[in-house]
Amino acid sequence: MPSKKDSAPKEEINEAQDTTLLEWESPGRPFKKRTKQYYLTALLITLLVETILFLFSEYLLMFVAASLLFVTFALASVPPKTFKYRISTQGIQIEDRFFIWQEFYDFYFLKREDTETLHIRTEAFFPGELVLTFNVENKEKIKKALIDYIPFREYVKLTFMERSADWLARNFPLES
Numbered sequence: 001m002p003s004k005k006d007s008a009p010k011e012e013i014n015e016a017q018d019t020t021l022l023e024w025e026s027p028g029r030p031f032k033k034r035t036k037q038y039y040l041t042a043l044l045i046t047l048l049v050e051t052i053l054f055l056f057s058e059y060l061l062m063f064v065a066a067s068l069l070f071v072t073f074a075l076a077s078v079p080p081k082t083f084k085y086r087i088s089t090q091g092i093q094i095e096d097r098f099f100i101w102q103e104f105y106d107f108y109f110l111k112r113e114d115t116e117t118l119h120i121r122t123e124a125f126f127p128g129e130l131v132l133t134f135n136v137e138n139k140e141k142i143k144k145a146l147i148d149y150i151p152f153r154e155y156v157k158l159t160f161m162e163r164s165a166d167w168l169a170r171n172f173p174l175e176s
Contacts, residue, residue, distance in 0.1 A: 021145040022087045026133045028080040030113035038175040042072055045174075085132055087145045092120070094130070101149045108153040109139065118142060120150070 046069045053062045086093040091100040105121040116139060120130040134142060143152065158166070 018088050018090045020086055020088050022138070022141055023085065024134055024138055025082050025084050026135065027115075028083045028133070029075075029131070030115035030117060030133060031080050032113045032115075034076045035175050038076065039073065041174040042069060085134070087142070092130070094132070099130070104150045106151040106153050107146055108156045109143075119156075120146075 046065055049065050050062050053059075053065065083095055091098055091103070093099075099122070103122050103124065105123050107118060107120040110117050110119055115133055116136050118130075118132040118134060120132070122128060122130065146152070
């Protein structure tokens with residue numbers, strides 16, 4: 001059984017090999033301050049859906065619709081926490097969670113809620129995709145740091161759900 005003295009130098013060697021390529025702090029998710037019109041429109045749409053569900057006696061779905069409204073209001077009104085992100089030669093660290101390079105599939109950039117986001121798809125089913133926010137000035141630095149370890153996708157085909165959500169947001173905006 002190795003003593004603590006034997007294991008200490010090995011940990012120091014591993015930490016020395018882990019070189020930080022890029023570090024930054026930014027909000028945990030895209031956020032946009034909403035107006036009263038947004039909340040009122042979302043409430044009216046939910047009440048319409050609730051009325052239709054009531055007429056069909058779908059009480060459980062009424063509860064689900066009310067729950068979704070609550071989550072929507074909570075995410076729209078509470079600003080996100082600021083996270084610390086670090087890209088190193090061993091992987092990516094988000095706060096205290098560390099992902100090694102073998103866990104990733106590829107990465108690409110998207111703009112959501114007027115905020116640039118970095119999307120990193122994972123090999124595992126969960127979390128499936130990491131979405132990191134960053135300052136626009138750091139986009140090329142991030143791309144340069146990641147491209148040596150995982151493939152970059154210039155264009156990623158949107159899923160049916162993403163296309164549907166974009167269409168709904170374009171054609172039926174909750175605020176002007």
